[in-house]
Amino acid sequence: MSNKLNHSMSLASPDGYGITTTQKIAVALGSVGLFIMILAGVNIDFPNRSLYLTISLLSIVGGVILFSNQAYLTKQEGIQNDGVWFKSISSRGILGWITGIILTAFYIVLYFYPHYLGLTPDGQANTGVISLFDPLSYLLSGNPASQWFVYGTLYTVAILAFGYKFMLKYRHNKYQLLRTGSVMFFQLGFAFLIPEFMARLNGDGFNLPYYDLKNIWPLNYYNFDQYRINDFINSGTLGMALLIFGVASIFIITPILTYKYGKRWYCSWVCGCGGLAETAGDSFRHLSSKKVAAWNIERWLIHTVLVFSVIMTTGLVYSYLSKDASKYWLDADYFLIAVGLFLTLIFAGTMLFKRHELAKDAKYGAIGYAITILALLVLYASDTTDHVFYIKSGTLRSAYGVYIGSLFSGVIGTGFYPILGNRVWCRFGCPMAAILGFQQRLFSRFRITTNGGQCISCGNCSTYCEMGIDVRAYAQKGENIVRSSCVGCGICSAVCPRGVLKLENDSMNGRINSKDVLLGNDVNLMELMNNK
């Protein structure tokens, strides 16, 4: 609902935040594009699918481009948040709710009822909207489309089209331009085109799994599933290289880059989930809750998901390592011990060197660690092959897939953009974000610095933080923002009217620096209050 009291009594258009004629044409154009897909969905058989698919996708992209040009190029460069809280779409108004419900419904169909989209049993020709995408899929990979191909195409189109919109909106801000160019590149190249081309190579002697190289475990929770490992192992040097890359991504590449640049290198420059949130989801960033209560839920939830994903993956790998021991050089028990040792090393190191920074959170870290280790012990003691934790080994993995992979990250994470903000999954659920955040908080050169006494507590920074960080709470204390959840999108710095915030990579010393009295007051008072 609009957050403004209207005294005008006008029901039609009380705010004067209508759209221009060109924008109406743009909306019509985009709607035509979507309508073609709906027609295909109800099995209208188009004579020339390639043509209609092209018209459909171009109409959608063209509509977004036309709309954005009108919205931003007619105005001067600068912050473009006028009327954000008055517009129905971006203030949980009727358009926001309708959009949220349609998105949610789409995700439910996509994950649980793909046959409604026209998916058919193996060997039969696709029908419905999936068949509309067949020509493009044949062109890229040589295979018929699947519901995931339809989804991947629409996802990429959304990031590209709304990425363009975002770039116009922030065309005065080079950080935003580069960052958005980066997520558009990684989505189009790494997530969409390369895996399709790789599928084309499949055949003689190897059968590589569909692999989006930038999609790292544990976000990519199925990366170490048995069928994938087998495909990697059986696909020669390239397959092994990909497997090694997959392991190195999380254990070597990620820690180095996060140390140097913070988790933003991934979350707001590379990641596909982040990419969609930053582009298509940008209009909803201010809807994230900044309450301390929400922060508490966030910390419990995201770390629970992390613990769950570690136990699930370990259990899964352990199960097939022991069941088919002859196929793999890695012994199941050694694997389990290695995981346990690795976690112990991290836990001990953190407690030894960073205990004072964690303060009371150390207790929760210890609980998480204890649960994980306990789970590993149970796994070891139960010593069965088909079953882990006395349930069928596949069950845990499918439970994770359904509840976390589909329901949380898809249905809630994206479907609820217009209601809960654009980073619900990233903030409350993503186990990858939890790992990167843990490192960012304790062992990274990244922080957001504040500028002496210039903060006027206006709250633009907090309002537009998609991760729900109360940035102002830090800025008005002259304290650097060092938060595990910060994805480094840089919007707080962009919307600050007084030049207070800056994203920086600098030395680890003095990163966390709360002050009671800010620069500008009596130096003796600052000394007295800040050096207690």
Add this chain to the structure above:
Amino acid sequence: MEHIVIIGNGISGVTAARHIRKLSDKKITIVSAETDHFFSRTALMYIYMGHMTYENTKPYEDWFWKKNKLELKRAYVQHIEHEKKELLFDNGDRLGYDKLILAVGSVPNKFGWPGQDLKGVQGLYSKQDLDLLERNAPNKDQCKRAVIVGGGLIGIELAEMLHTRGIPVTFLVREDSFWNGVLPNSDSALINKEIKDHHIDLRLSTNLKEIKSDKNGRVTSIVIEETEEEIECDLVGLTAGVRPNIDFLKDSGIELGRGIKVNRFLETNIEHIYAIGDCAEQHEAIGHRRPIEAVWYTGRMMGEVVAQTICGNRMKYNPGHWFNSAKFFTIEYQTYGWVNGEKSRPDYETHFHWKHPEKSIAITIAYHKQTNQFLGINTLGIRMKHIVFDQWLTEERDIDYVVHHLKTANFDPEFYATYEAQIQSSFQPVHA
């Protein structure tokens, strides 16, 4: 337990309360007639522009006050009876205090213009003013034109606000260039351009003669002093500065000037009564600062200091180097040290000015003609580090040093174009 009563829940009063709580267990009551909870006054404009909701402007969640045992009372103080150490509210209630902090802020200036109290004529300072603006100027159909009188920071903010709703604005500025009582001419000229680029009808060297109304007492037009031109409008924004909100203190026995007179310890003439923030007037100006400073951060600093005094560590208000910032439509402005406009510039002060050939980016560095000492800097469109300039001012660096170390002070976001090389090459060393 000693009872500290603070009148005013703005940045000054709330900062004082927070710091007293940090330092003691005293009973603290904050009284406000404006709102139930503290909000950021500087963010009022963003509510009207749709960038934020009122909730977004509150720096602390509503549970904060109870958790920190800060009692809030929504009431209007009619009179202070300092002999009894009691406040009298307009509903007849009374509240006793042991120590009283006046942090009552400002009200918009009115200079006796005919028609200044008509319907549709208003200032912009309080939450009530914002609510009134929402009635007076909800959209461009009901407010076909607005006239703003007074070319200061609130005036230009009001112009920006109305502009976002497509309401045509005529902006009357007494000076011959926007805010040139404070800004040097070159900076001021850049802002004139920015105002006009936003299609604001900027009228320089123009004064208001009178405001006319219809038979219902609602504004219909204004008349310009110099030309007798009559401009039809539905809203008149009076933004010719603010003055301390002290009318209710007239017969209180508290010494008043333009504001509430205080010594360096922020104490009034009455024992146990203090005044901080916008409403406090120093007996003598501190350095080059004005006796009354209606600035966000000075209010906060006075709150920090008075808390010390009240908690037994009697301390002078001793602000450091002057700094400030603002945003003029899309142009961010920062200042550190003293850079004076034409009229108030001392003889010894001279300027080095650099402006980007096309963009609205500029810096002006003030320095001492004889000694070359760096006096201050204005930046438009470039962010600078407060801590670096504060240090350079303390160290009394000269202009050469500052120009050649500007990079150290840059606070622009990563990947932004930098202009230090151009600035340095356009700088003529004064002692060459």
